[in-house]
């Protein structure tokens with residue numbers, strides 16, 4: 001039984017990504033993600049923000065179910081997270097204590113994000129945290145090595161994880177896109193991926209979120225042009241301009257800051273999560289926004305700066321804030337509800353540099369937010385955005401590079417898995433195994 005796989009999360013549902021790989025008597029867990037929809041519902045229903053525990057989160061279906069591991073649990077040697085998004089790493093604070101001897105290995109940015117979450121949650125995690133650079137290798141044991149290969153996505157430092165074993169290589173390709181002009185960070189490491197294809201890939205566990213989309217995902221440089229078209233292209237003279245985007249999307253924020261400077265507007269970042277992710281990126285020198293941006297985090301300070309903006313003239317400022325999914329407690333919704341020292345006027349510009357993540361709670365929240373914004377007469381620009389997820393043509397290029405013997409779809413249900421399988425079979429890769437959460441298979 002050389003390589004055994006246990007599908008834990010992200011196989012039956014879209015999120016809560018987690019999978020375990022067993023090599024003889026050693027197990028590696030790849031990703032430990034939250035189911036964001038269930039997690040948001042769970043946290044919104046609670047008064048106390050801290051004190052969340054694994055058992056309650058599991059009951060709420062917000063974390064992967066490690067009960068599926070059964071007798072593998074004692075054999076876990078490392079928890080390896082592919083990048084810093086919460087549906088890949090967000091369950092670590094709650095679930096990693098189940099495997100307290102196993103270190104958590106991820107990219108430096110993801111580790112910084114994890115540290116911030118641990119601090120916020122007041123959790124003292126016993127597991128060692130190991131930052132591993134892209135292109136580097138971590139030795140888990142005599143038999144197992146973990147390599148991070150550079151890939152592009154919508155957060156800095158996303159990795160394709162390669163598990164080197166005596167029985168061949170297992171490749172974990174979760175969130176990815178193939179971006180030739182990523183705006184921030186390096187291009188995908190095609191050279192290494194091709195080399196690995198030649199060395200041989202026994203199994204690839206592959207993201208299928210956009211397997212239904214017969215296209216190539218546009219580059220982040222396209223999103224920069226889209227932003228430029230709106231931010232520099234509309235007549236915003238003397239008007240307020242507000243942009244909202246994903247807090248961890250440093251490439252997008254970099255474009256927004258550059259364009260704000262071109263407009264000669266003073267740039268203000270408002271909101272806790274935005275400041276948390278940017279500060280984590282600044283700590284490891286991924287970005288340097290400090291010199292161009294004023295960060296404002298907390299209640300009183302937010303009120304103060306908004307008062308100042310109203311007094312000096314909204315046309316002099318660019319506000320970048322949280323709330324792109326219409327989250328009721330985020331800054332943009334609070335601005336729209338007139339809860340802060342700020343009033344929208346007709347002609348003010350609000351740019352959503354994001355897409356609505358298509359789950360019920362977000363769709364409802366965004367509708368509500370847009371309705372109340374429209375009442376004020378502001379100009380709303382939505383979907384000024386490109387995805388961070390490769391579509392079927394990206395999958396095709398990657399499969400041809402790595403030439404896997406076996407394919408296991410992850411991060412979407414069976415239907416999208418079958419779409420990937422069909423395309424792969426057309427290229428001659430005929431062994432796709434579709435798993436559900438809890439399934440175990442030997443290869």
Ligand SMILES: [Zn+2]
Pocket residue numbers: 083085088153154155175
């Ligand atoms: Zn991601």
